Amino acid sequence: MVLIVHRPKESQVSASILRRHISHSFFFQTAQAVLTSQLKPHQEKPNFIIKVPKGTRDLSPQQMVVREKILEKIIGCFKRHGARGLDTPAFELTETLTEKYEDTFGLMYDLKDQGGELLSLRYDLTVPFARYLAMNKLKKMKRYQVGKVWRRESPALVQGRYREFCQCDFDIAGEFDPMIPDAECLKIMCEILSGLQLGDFLIKVNDRRIVDGIFAVCGVPEDRFRTICSSMDKLDKMSWEDVRHEMVAEKGLAPEVADGIGEYAQCHGGISLIEELSKDPRLSQSQLALQGLGDLKLLFEYLTLFGIAEKISFDLSLARGLDYYTGVIYEAVLLQSPGQAGKEALNVGSVAAGGRYDGLVAQFDPKGHRVPCVGLSIGVERIFCLVEQKMKASGEKVRTTETQVFVATPQQNFLRERLKLIAELWDAGIKAEMLYKNNPKLLTQLHYCEKTDIPLMVIIGEQEQREGVIKLRSVASREEVIINRESLVAEIQKRLS
Amino acid sequence: MVLIVHRPKESQVSASILRRHISHSFFFQTAQAVLTSQLKPHQEKPNFIIKVPKGTRDLSPQQMVVREKILEKIIGCFKRHGARGLDTPAFELTETLTEKYEDTFGLMYDLKDQGGELLSLRYDLTVPFARYLAMNKLKKMKRYQVGKVWRRESPALVQGRYREFCQCDFDIAGEFDPMIPDAECLKIMCEILSGLQLGDFLIKVNDRRIVDGIFAVCGVPEDRFRTICSSMDKLDKMSWEDVRHEMVAEKGLAPEVADGIGEYAQCHGGISLIEELSKDPRLSQSQLALQGLGDLKLLFEYLTLFGIAEKISFDLSLARGLDYYTGVIYEAVLLQSPGQAGKEALNVGSVAAGGRYDGLVAQFDPKGHRVPCVGLSIGVERIFCLVEQKMKASGEKVRTTETQVFVATPQQNFLRERLKLIAELWDAGIKAEMLYKNNPKLLTQLHYCEKTDIPLMVIIGEQEQREGVIKLRSVASREEVIINRESLVAEIQKRLS
Incomplete structure (x- = not known):
């Protein structure tokens, strides 16, 4: 089309x-x-349409201010946890990406074959990170990366879903003692979501080994693991009845197998659920599930020490889409504050997610050397939508410039004096603006300052020039003082500090 | 291939x-x-090669630190001049871009037609800005944008030339009095290049109307304007003799026409050259050239008021590649400091450029409404290479993390105590790290701090726990003090401030 x-x-x-x-x-x-x-x-050419590509958008100056505040908080948290920055190209060899996305081929943006290498836009920041580690033979690294990724999904533009979107990733690569880096990832998610003041949230945690263990003990045929997993992943949007129907009617699972999964998948809780399942006669047949449960028990212990256990829910319905996860998986959801007591909090969607992927780096290493990894990804678009909505609701005004001083004149023929003055301010590191007019009206200049919230105004006219002084006006209070021309920069710096 | x-x-x-x-x-x-x-x-699969696409690169944490310092200075300058941020998608409708790049088709990265719109990666940030203005019917805007752009050039990786590279753009759109915004663009280039301390630099200035005027009065056939212009643009890399040879032997220009161009193209100077050319009997036949000269005269007056005239050279050889320029054009080159007195400073290439493009926005507007624009683009890759080289030469060490405190223990079985301690630090906004080991050796922990330049170390062991205290160690001085467990955060904040 x-x-x-x-x-x-x-x-x-x-x-x-x-x-x-x-x-x-x-x-x-x-x-x-x-x-x-x-x-x-x-x-x-009347048929030429000016638009951005489907599923993408521009960010206006207002939106950029909001975006930058969000990114600043996220990156600040990553740095607080000792992460280093990394940047990778927007596209990779298609082969680098397809290796990992056997099931999601259709979602990748491929570049046209223009002679040369076959390339595709990156789909996430995790695969490029694994490629970077393998390429540079790095055995450990704690890194963050902020960048755009692209997915050819059918965009539902209402809820912050785009084809081009920004991800903020934090990952810990390396062979360490169990669950310590994993616990830190969950701590980071809590710090970021609390810091952004998005209201109450919950982080669902599960383990890929437990998911696969449940499928195995319930009797899901092995070649149906992924498709049943993707049905299960819909449990946050659909009722169990609907998910069960999909499994049985659409995917041909035996009803009793689906019911077996349902018994497990509807469970969520904390440490006591972990203990319970460890003793479950059926699930404990799976060595992998037991290992997953053992690790989760340790994880919860660490999360309690971090003081965030009450934000975490062990949720057996969590499955996560991507194939590369091998251990702990997690997903943060925002909860709308309940309207009334007793009414269940409403899930407004996932804003951060991640997990352990111990096999990915090895897939890029010619000798298959393993570098275990665990990490998380913050979905900025969703968060951005919420913050923007909140700001609109509160009527909060956003300043899109940082200008501190405006250089004005009430008289004609003062362009040259204004140019000299403003250059002096710029050279002193002061953020300054003036109108690009030979002879602007004073009222226009005043309006500009008020509209753009510039706090100070420097005014030069005939009288000031004659007397070697400058008028300094506070825009908000309209208070004016006369100062010596030479002490202008010092006076402004004093007022701004 | x-x-x-x-x-x-x-x-x-x-x-x-x-x-x-x-x-x-x-x-x-x-x-x-x-x-x-x-x-x-x-x-x-022994044939699977791990690499980044041709002409692209990863930025390591060390490189990211350098990159971020450069961007911070550049963006700081843009904000000092009152610019607002903007972001646009990485790709545009191919039609949006090809409209502008009739001559450079081969350099664009097209996306594969996967059903839907035909898309291409952006080639610069100027065309998306013009598209944004037209799409939103904005008549004026002072904006900056920092982002990657992509060009399928044959990459010469030695001198900071890549197929994926970062541009920092500042542009002023709107109908204003002549040369005031243009002068500010040149001021910004000076401030950035001085601020980055890249050594001496020179900004060549010319005007598209003068270039075309010269071609016209010298008798270049109109359908050869662009190709002759591109030969002329090589004058910074080739001698006039070689350029002349290209014009005559390869492009079939009459020798006397080439000689006529040569007389002009080899001129450079300041205001006096402008005056001289305004009276030139041949060039003054071109109304457009005269208008260009008149504007340049005004521009130089403003540059003198800004105190940067000595950094600017009116250079008739400057032509600039892109088609959309309609007036003043400029290009900043770094000059290697002359080895000896009398030896000409060596040109190490263009690091920033721009100009006036008064017709571009109208090309996107269905009604052809004009929004005159002038702007500049900083080439970060080149600057980055130079700063990196300078740092390597000086042996300057770059810290890739900002960690302030390391949480250590000399004893076994103190993981839980360390986890509680570090969470307390993180929650207080302190940048803290620990080793992800149950029982790390003290020496390993000390080495980690020294290697990564962490200034403070918090040490907890049996004795400290018994007495309710913590040992605080300055890594550089190796000095240790004992402080109360409860006053730990306050004490660290005091030392860090």
Whole structure:
């Protein structure tokens, strides 16, 4: 389905004719007339649509301020935990990515084969990180990365779902004692979600080994593990009855097998549930499930020491989509504050997730050397939507510039003096603006300061120039003082500090 | 030319068999054994090459620190001049970009047609900005944007030329009095290049109208303007003799026409050259050239008021590649400090450039409304290479983490106490790390602090726990003090402030 209406070849031709026409008339036309005539080709292509690609968006200055505040908090937390920065290219060899995404081929943006390598836009920041570790033969690294990733999903633009979106990843690679890095990842998620003040949240935790153990002991055929897993993953959006129906009617699972899964999948709780399941006669048949349960028990102990155990729920319905997870998995959901007591808090969706992937780096290493990893990814788009909504609701005003001083004049012919003054301020590191007009009106200049919340105004006019002084005005209080021309920078710096 | 050796289909099949094998053995194998067996498929594809795409690179944590320092200075300057942030998608509708790049088709990365819109990666940040202005019907805006752009150039990796690279753009859109925004753009380039301490630099300035005026009065056929312009643009890398040879022998220009251009193109100077050319009997035949000269005269006056005139050279050889420029153009080059007096400073290449493009926004506007623009683009990759070289030469050490405190123990079985302690530090906003080991050796912990330049160490052992105290050690001085367990956070905050 091609959405663009193609511009006819003729318009390119006519543009080129036009250019020739422009040069031909050099001696007879003014520049202005030439520039006006350049508009002509556009009236010839009424079908040209100005838009951004489907599923993408621009961020306006207002939105950039919000975005940067969110990123600052997230990156601040990553640095608090000793992470180093990393950047990788926006695209990778297609082979690097497809290796990992056998099931999600359709979601990748491939680049056109223009001769050379076959390339695709990255789908997440985890695979490039694993590739980086293997390529540089690194055996351990604690890194963060903030960057855009791209997925060709059907975009539902309402709830912060885009085809281009920003992820903030923190990962710990290396062979360490069990569950210590895993616990830190959950601590980081708690710190970030608390810090962003998004309201109450809950982190669901499970373990891939427990998920697979349940499938195995319930009798799911091994070639159905992934598809049943993806049905189970819908339990946060659908009731068990609907999920069961999908498993049985659509995916052909025997009803008693589905019911077996259902018994487990609907369980959630804390340490006591872990203890209970460890003694479960059926599940304890699976060595892997027992290992998962053992690790989760240790994890909960550490989470209690970190003071965040009450934010964590061991949730057997959590499955996570990506294939590369091998151990603990987790997903943070925001809870709308319950309207009334007794009414269940409403889940408004996942904002952060991650888990342990001990086999991924080895897949890139020619000798298959293992580098166990655990990490998390913050979904900035969702958080951004919520913060933006909150700000709109509260009527909070966002300043999109940081300008501290405005250079104004009430008189004509003071451009040169303003230029000299503003250069002095810039050179002193002061954030300053002026209007790009030879003779702006004072009222226009005052309005600009008020509209953009510039706190200070420097005013120079005939009288000030004659007396070697400057008028300094506080925009909010409208209070004005006269200061010596030479002490201007020092005076402003004093007021701004 | 396809560089990737394709992995045989068999390995996917064997991976899937392997997965089945893993599930089949759930009850009999330990997780460890399963994870080890997962390495198997890799030994079957010896031709799989781990690399980043041609012309791209990862930025290591060391490089990220340098990169972030550079960006911080650049963005700081943009904000000092009152610019607002903007972000646009990495790709645009191909039609949005090709409209502008009729001559550079071959350099764009197109996305594969996977059904839907035809898309290409952005080539610069100027066209997306113009598209943004037209799409939102904005008549004025002062914005900055920092982001990656992509060009399929033959990469010469030695001098900081990549296919994926970061640009920092500042632009002023709107109808203003002549040359005031243009002068500010040049001021910004000076502030950034001075601030980054890259050594001496020079900004070459010219005007598209003067370039075209020269071609016209010298008798260049109009359909040769662009190709002759691109030859002229090589004057910073080639001698006039070589450029002349290209014009005459390769591009078929009459020798006397080339000589005419040469007379102008080799001129550079300041205000006096502007005055001289305004009176030049030949060039003054071109109205456009005269307008360009008039504007440049005003520009130089403003640059003098800004105190940067000595950094600017009116250089008639400057032509700039991109088609969209309509007025003043400029390009900053770094000058290697001359080895001896009298020896000409060596040009190490362009690090920033820009100009006026008054017709671009109108090309996106359905009604062809004009929004004049002027702006600049800083080439971060080049600057990055130079700063990196300088740092290597000086042996300057870069810290890649910001960790302030390390939590250590000299004894066994203190993991739980360390976890409680470090969570307390994190919750107080202190940047803290510990080793992910149950029982690390004290020496290993000390080494880690020294290697990563962590200034403070918190030590907890049996004695400290018994007495309700903590040992606080300054890593550099090795000085140790005993403090109360409860006053730990306060004491650390005091020392860090």
